[in-house]
Amino acid sequence: MQKMNLLKRLKDLKLEREKVCWRITRKCNLSCRFCLAGSRNATYKDMPLIKVIQVLNKLRLIGTKSISFTGGEPLLREDFDVILKESFNRNMSNTLTTNGTLITPYWIDVIKKYVSEVKVSLDGTGEIHNKLRNSETFDITFEAIHRLLENDVCVEINHVLTSYGIDCIEDFCKLFRNLAVSKINFIVPIKRENLAYNMDLSISKRQLKDVKSNISNIGKRYDMDLVIRKYFGDFYKRPLLETDGTILKCMSSSEDDTPIGSIFDVGKRQFISSILVEDPVKTEAVVKKEMMGYAHTVWI
Ligand code: SF4
Numbered sequence: 001m002q003k004m005n006l007l008k009r010l011k012d013l014k015l016e017r018e019k020v021c022w023r024i025t026r027k028c029n030l031s032c033r034f035c036l037a038g039s040r041n042a043t044y045k046d047m048p049l050i051k052v053i054q055v056l057n058k059l060r061l062i063g064t065k066s067i068s069f070t071g072g073e074p075l076l077r078e079d080f081d082v083i084l085k086e087s088f089n090r091n092m093s094n095t096l097t098t099n100g101t102l103i104t105p106y107w108i109d110v111i112k113k114y115v116s117e118v119k120v121s122l123d124g125t126g127e128i129h130n131k132l133r134n135s136e137t138f139d140i141t142f143e144a145i146h147r148l149l150e151n152d153v154c155v156e157i158n159h160v161l162t163s164y165g166i167d168c169i170e171d172f173c174k175l176f177r178n179l180a181v182s183k184i185n186f187i188v189p190i191k192r193e194n195l196a197y198n199m200d201l202s203i204s205k206r207q208l209k210d211v212k213s214n215i216s217n218i219g220k221r222y223d224m225d226l227v228i229r230k231y232f233g234d235f236y237k238r239p240l241l242e243t244d245g246t247i248l249k250c251m252s253s254s255e256d257d258t259p260i261g262s263i264f265d266v267g268k269r270q271f272i273s274s275i276l277v278e279d280p281v282k283t284e285a286v287v288k289k290e291m292m293g294y295a296h297t298v299w300i
Pocket residue numbers: 028029030031032034035036037038039071072073099
């Protein structure tokens with residue numbers, strides 16, 4: 001791929017660099033019907049830790065303040081605890097999206113130390129969730145949510161809207177009525193030709209209109225923070241860092257989309273010039289000084 005000024009491209013595309021999503025792995029222990037990560041056919045290799053550290057340094061230098069780690073299932077990476085710690089130590093805040101099936105007491109300790117918020121995926125009351133996720137995991141995930149909340153972890157629920165789940169939204173919300181989850185995000189998935197989702201799980205525009213009104217009423221009735229998002233809505237402005245370091249426009253991008261660059265394209269020269277354009281008060285000498293601490297790992 002031809003090297004390009006990634007920082008300029010991010011700016012041209014009005015993408016944030018303060019907040020990025022990072023698909024830290026495509027491996028997953030589940031095989032959900034609406035999966036966009038392609039984890040079922042994953043031939044991807046995880047980025048080795050040494051490269052991950054380089055990426056963290058580059059992100060820090062380009063001004064990233066917050067990383068939303070997603071997957072696949074991030075907790076499948078054995079070194080994910082180290083990654084969270086290294087990110088935290090660079091003053092970046094971490095959020096985590098997880099299917100909630102692998103949350104052990106060890107991970108709760110790690111999360112308490114290094115993660116500011118956990119988004120757990122749950123897509124309906126018991127049977128519906130299990131059917132959509134192709135696994136008997138509702139009880140495990142629900143229990144994990146309890147454990148996280150007991151440990152004062154900030155938890156949001158991500159609920160994908162499908163034809164299977166729209167009739168039980170009120171029952172679903174009732175499950176959380178007396179729990180301290182900060183919010184439930186109802187996510188309208190994007191359509192992709194190759195997804196099983198399109199065959200029998202999608203909801204029509206008319207259904208979506210009714211669902212929106214239903215969710216709004218339930219929120220008022222139960223005094224709950226219920227949000228409807230077009231596939232990971234607020235992530236639209238965030239670049240998605242793929243497992244190999246390529247950058248896609250947003251969370252809803254798939255591997256078929258043209259990458260806008262690679263985090264490894266961010267070179268010393270282009271970094272300095274972009275900072276100088278954005279912050280004319282700084283001099284090149286000041287920027288170089290700021291870069292010193294990272295010099296051994298960032299630019300190789
Ligand atoms: S848990 Fe997430 S990454 Fe894993 S199969 Fe389901 S949707 Fe895909």
